[in-house]
Amino acid sequence: MEPIIQVQNLSKQFGNIAAVNNLSFEVPTGAIYGFLGQNGAGKSTTIRMLLSLITPTDGNIRIFGMPLQQHRKEIFKNVGAIIERPDLYGYLSAYDNLKMFAKLNGMQPTHQQLMNQLDQVGLADRAKNKVKTFSQGMKQRLGIGIALIHNPSLIILDEPTNGLDPQGIADIRRLIIQLSKEQQKTVLLSSHLLNEIEQMATHILIIDKGKKIIADSAKALFNPAETMVEMATTDNITALAILKNSKWQSAIQLNRGPNIFLKMHYNQIPAFNSDLFHLNIQLVMLQPRHSLEDYFLQVTANSPSDTLILNH
Amino acid sequence: MFTLLQVELYKIFKRPRTYIAFIAIAGLIGIIQLGLKLDGDAYINFVMSNAEQSFTFDGKLLNGYLVCYIILQLLLVHVPLLIALIAADMISGEANMGTLRLMLTQPVSRFEIMMVKFTAAAIYTLLLLVWMAVLALFVSMGLFGTDDLIIQKTRYLVQLSNDDVFWRYIGAFGFALLAMLTVAALGFLLSVFAENSIGPIVATISIIIFFTILSTMSIPIFQKIQPYLFTTHMVAWKEFFDLKVNADNTALKGTLQNKSQIIQSAWILVAHIVLFVGVAMFVFKRKDILT
Amino acid sequence: MTRFKIVFAVLLLALHAQISFAQDETALVEKLKQKLDQVHDYVATGRMKTDVAFIKAPVGNVKIYYQQPDYFKLIRKSGISILPKGGVTVNMNAIMATKSYVALFAGNAITDGFPTKIVKLLPMNENNDIVLTTLYIDEKNLLIRKAITTTKENGTYQMNMQYGRYSNWGLPDKVIFTFNTQDYKIPKGVTLEMDEPLTDADRKRMQQKNGRVEIDYTTYSINKGLPPGVF
Structure with a gap:
């Protein structure tokens, strides 16, 4: 059409x-x-x-x-x-x-x-x-x-x-x-x-x-395989070091800011969460973001404006 | 187009502001009529004092025709202010309210909107003058009766026979309409540029006042530019109240002393209207609506 | 003092000479008066034309009422009449109504093609508005062809009269009043109008200091009485 x-x-x-x-x-x-x-x-x-x-x-x-x-x-x-x-x-x-x-x-x-x-x-x-x-x-x-x-x-x-x-x-x-x-x-x-x-x-x-x-299309943009997970811990540096030696090493996205970012399939998030517990990482925040937000983050990273709101 | 005009008129006549002018005119005319009814003879004596040094006037000097003339002379200078109140608001007012963009996303062209808006402003002006004619002429005729109209011109006195006056008023009101349409067109043009109505209203009024002062001050340097000011031509309605005389200095009924002046002034005003509205359309067609 | 005496004496002499040489025309004037006195009253209709440089007035139909001794009224049938102040009331009958006067011969002249006798008419009553009237009398037809009247209040007027159908009554068919007009100019600010260009003819017309009112009498209804309440 x-x-x-x-x-x-x-x-x-x-x-x-x-x-x-x-x-x-x-x-x-x-x-x-x-x-x-x-x-x-x-x-x-x-x-x-x-x-x-x-x-x-x-x-x-x-x-x-x-x-x-x-x-x-x-x-x-x-x-x-x-x-x-x-x-x-x-x-x-x-x-x-x-x-x-x-x-x-x-x-x-x-x-x-x-x-x-x-x-x-x-x-x-x-x-x-x-x-x-x-x-x-x-x-x-x-x-x-x-x-x-x-x-x-x-x-x-x-x-x-x-x-x-x-x-x-x-x-x-x-x-x-x-x-x-x-x-x-x-x-x-x-x-x-x-x-x-x-x-x-x-x-x-x-x-x-x-x-x-x-x-x-929204379907393409909200691809679950490309879900970005943002996490904050009591000690991000130690947590990052631990993750780098784990099976999640390849998921780590560097240079994204003070928090830790990992890219994984949406369905893997529960397994990741339980792994964190076993790796003794003290979690403060864990938030999944789909790829559209990722674009948004890029946009906000490039501009100081805070008018773009990513609220869930 | 007709529906559009209906809508536009509906908008104008639903606003309280529209009626300010009608009430103001009724009030002003009423006060003048009351004043003249109560103490008109004193006024006439004052006005005619110069001529009465050498002449006696026998008859009803203060009649409806003269009252109407006095009213027009006093009022027509100020009516532009009332016209500006509506005309200079036509576009800018809607821009200010934010309704302009809503109007412009309807299936009507900008040209149509402009045509209709100016037509609506013109109809408003017409109605205002009809209102004025009813009150100033017909009510005065009822209150004061009719007789010959004696008018003081700058250099002479004109006596118009009772039966030679009415058609002159029709002409004068027709001409006044043209003059007021020029004001409406000016206000309309200025309203295209602004996004609030105060600016163009004040600007229109200021231009009219400024030009009128230049038009009426008998200072040689001003007199040189006076023919080029549209306000100079706006007072040509008075030319309807002057007539020709023959070789024996007898006034010839039904004639106009300066017919060519009236026609020339009328054309100049028409040219101004066309120019103002044309420029307004040209500018508006290209205008980005950001409000 | 001496000088004053001389002047006084000369003046006295001159006055005496004037009076003794001037021919008394009282008889002629009285004869004329008798003729005019036939008319006790009249109602006349006519057309009035005002010719004043700074007045544009149409020709109007007028009605004129007269009653002895000096009642006179001019009414425009419709509309407003503009008349020189006090002028039109100074009609012939009113002038002649003066009871006590001195009438002196002042020469001969041809007026409108008729031989006339110039007679100076001086009212004796000091309160009379008329100071002096000069009459140009057509002795043969016993008609006043021209009169120049000087008044205290309203300046000098000249009247020229043309006779026809009513000459037996001493009533004119046409009267032309000529009078001085004052300059007329009102400040422009008051009128707020365009400066219309003056033509040369206009300018010439404007400069004329004399105004004229012409009355063409079409009918007279003589000694038929007047409607009540005219005056």
């Missing part, structure tokens, strides 16, 4: 700064495409170029097989998007905001249609309230309601969970998976949170400083 989005050699220059640098990727139809990178890595710029909010300095974008620049209107009839915060017309009610955007999409929505849509995002009881009285989470949900009102086949969400509480994040996650599984929609979603992406994405693209680090 033809990819829903094709990006070739996309670049955007802001003065001397290359926000996006020769970026190419393809989003397969039906995918939940996770777009990962630190803040300032170029995610938003790329997404804004996909939505024609920013004109690329160079490169091509094709969506639904059509060049974006020439077929913008046609393409957008089938795209729903939220960019960062979904800012809406605060002086209008949720219902009126939704109705207005439905009309902009060429719809003549019935009252029932609008109420159903609000119900889907849990705002039916607040339909007549002005949006300025809404919490960030409610605005986000209304934003999604607006993005979906015209039943688009491609949904682009830029940092959709920003500023949401854990319940809000969980709600959005559930909704995205539902859209993909039940309605076969393609979702492109960006985040600087790895765990958010890894829980949903079927495909992942990591960018840094405007350049592609890796792009692959």
Whole structure:
């Protein structure tokens, strides 16, 4: 099947700064495409170029097989998007905001249609309230309601969970998976949170400083044979010496930081753990990381920024 | 496009800010009318004192037509401020709210959005002037009756017959619309550059005030540049209230003294509108939306 | 003191000479008055044209009311009438209504093609607004062809009269008032308007210091009484 989005050699220059640098990727139809990178890595710029909010300095974008620049209107009839915060017309009610955007999409929505849509995002009881009285989470949900009102086949969400509480994040996650599984929609979603992406994405693209680090399917990236184990002991130097003389010697990954890193199959971790006990190594922490995190670690190692969060 | 315009008008007229101008105009006109109703004769005596040294005026000098003229003269200088409040907010306001990017990811072109937004601003301006016409002209006609309109020009006095005034007001309001659209176009242009509405509103108002001062100060060096300022041409609505005289110095009903001046000024304003809106579109088409 | 006496004596002499040589025209004026006194009242209609350099006024239809001795009113049928201050009330009948006066002969002249006698009319009453009136009297037709009136308050006016259908009553078909106008200029700041370029014709017109009001009488309704409450 033809990819829903094709990006070739996309670049955007802001003065001397290359926000996006020769970026190419393809989003397969039906995918939940996770777009990962630190803040300032170029995610938003790329997404804004996909939505024609920013004109690329160079490169091509094709969506639904059509060049974006020439077929913008046609393409957008089938795209729903939220960019960062979904800012809406605060002086209008949720219902009126939704109705207005439905009309902009060429719809003549019935009252029932609008109420159903609000119900889907849990705002039916607040339909007549002005949006300025809404919490960030409610605005986000209304934003999604607006993005979906015209039943688009491609949904682009830029940092959709920003500023949401854990319940809000969980709600959005559930909704995205539902859209993909039940309605076969393609979702492109960006985040600087790895765990958010890894829980949903079927495909992942990591960018840094405007350049592609890796792009692959989640299956390939989460290869259990390549699991990285990070451990901390009461005495890392002694522990490392002991390990170097054990059967785990070949798994040791050097120069990764103050802690000890080993690469092994995910299934070997219990055996490794019991070996540590027998080798009399006093364990403080043992954490498995899959290969995607490894890429992330490389990225963070190269940049002092702490905005990239690897939380489990 | 029509739906888009509907949506745009809906947005404008759902905002409380929109009605400030309508309320302000009603208030100002009401106060002027009340003042003239209570003490209009004193005002007329003051204004006409120069002419009354040599002449007596017999008839209803203070009539609805004159009241409307006084109101227009006082108010039309300030209406641009009210227009700027909406026009200079058209793009920047949405950029500030963050709704601009949402608008731009809908299946509508930037050109359409710009056309519709300016049209909406123009409709707002039109309604404001219609509102003004209703209050300043029709209400004054009701309150003060009608009679000949006697107007003091810089160098002479013009007497317009009762039956020769109304069409002039239609022309004057039409011209005022053109003048106010120029202000709207300027505000609209400036709103493209900013990401908050205060900047372009203040900038538009400042430009109008600055140019108006240059346009009205009779200092020779300013007079040289006055023909090139659009604000100079914005007051050409007054030309509707001057008529031609024949060789015997008899005023000729239904004529305009400076028809060519009105036409020329109108074209200059139209050119400004086209220029401002054109530049706004050109810039906006290429603008990266970063808010 | 001596000098003062001499001056006084000379003045006295001169005055005496003037009076004794000047021909008394009271009889002519009285004759004229009698003719005008036939008219107790009238209502006239006509068209008024204002020709003042700095006024652009349309021709208007007017109605004029007169009643003896000196009631006079001009009303524009619709609209506002702009009249020289005090000017139009100085109509012929009002001038002639002056009871006590001195009428002196001051020469002959041709006025509008008619031979006329110049008569200076001096009111005796010091409170009269009219200081002096010079009449150009067509003795043959017993009509005043021209009058120049100097008033205390409102300057000097000239009236030229043309007669036709109502000459038997001494009422003119056309009256042309000519008067001095003051310079007219209001500060530009007040009007806030464009500087319209002046044509040479405009400039010439503006420089004229005399204003004219022309009244063409179309009908007179003489001695038919007046509607109540006109004055």
